């Protein structure tokens with residue numbers, strides 16, 4: 001059993017790197033403190049529903065069980081690291097509740113749940129093994145249909161995945177992040193990384209992976225991480241609405257909110273993320289001028305945010321910058337987002353306030 005002897009998070013969360021949401025466990029990455037394509041582990045956002053469990057890898061086991069496997073398998077930390085082919089992928093993780101504060105401002109209410117600004121998103125290089133290889137070692141039966149990862153933290157987090165998503169090339173069980181052993185707050189000894197899906201699917205502190213032959217209902221696909229509201233029909237017996245799979249199409253400006261800049265020509269940068277799709281263009285508008293194209297400066301492969309930049313000759317005064325991403329499915333960020341009870345999936349174009357003056 002994991003030895004839980006700490007409270008809250010293990011890593012420091014200094015305010016110059018991270019935004020405190022006030023929940024005691026959830027800290028966002030400040031957009032003006034993201035520099036490379038990947039976000040440093042010291043500032044990568046943390047979303048945890050319970051204290052970080054401090055797990056001793058020597059006692060840890062990952063069980064692969066369920067009526068959808070031919071024979072249950074139990075893997076130790078070393079087995080995981082030495083018995084399967086290695087894979088390393090750069091992937092973005094975004095919480096479905098990202099920008100809940102902006103959503104609340106848009107619809108004139110305060111949503112329940114973690115008060116995220118724009119900060120519940122990050123990209124890292126994740127290293128580990130394909131979930132598919134682990135499942136195949138247990139033998140997947142012909143009638144297997146869902147894969148249910150389960151955690152060792154106090155909330156026993158679970159989020160079922162359809163078999164096809166579990167078997168995808170870029171669904172991995174990761175033990176390293178940005179070239180180092182997975183930190184405790186991000187799921188040590190091992191976590192799932194489900195590419196292009198909501199963060200909640202990427203279960204941290206894995207203890208068991210159950211392969212089921214039936215649809216599985218758990219709190220995270222019936223009560224939480226579901227879309228509740230008009231236009232979102234309940235799906236399944238217990239579900240209050242359809243379970244979220246991909247996060248919303250969104251874009252982010254790498255500036256504080258509100259921002260203060262010096263006058264003159266300069267480059268403004270940002271990111272855009274389209275879940276399992278590819279970001280194809282990013283447009284921007286300053287004040288009430290015409291929309292223009294920003295330059296995408298990274299490949300923006302599916303599951304990874306694209307980086308963009310624009311040049312602006314900033315004049316003194318108060319300004320508003322709007323940024324609108326589009327993807328290869330023809331989706332474009334809208335001006336408003338339909339309400340849902342838990343304030344998930346905010347996708348609206350944001351009006352970013354920028355004050356330009358000599359003493360920013």
Ligand SMILES: Nc1nc2c(c(=O)[nH]1)N[C@H]1C(S)=C(S)[C@@H](COP(=O)(O)O)O[C@H]1N2
Nearest residue numbers: 045046047048049095151157199200203204
């Ligand atoms: N076991 C467990 N896994 C979890 C969570 C959790 O609370 N417990 N939070 C989920 C949610 S909602 C998100 S957005 C991501 C955040 O991953 P991070 O903390 O590494 O950024 O982890 C997911 N995995």
Ligand SMILES: [Mo]
Nearest residue numbers: 095096199200
């Ligand atoms: Mo999340």
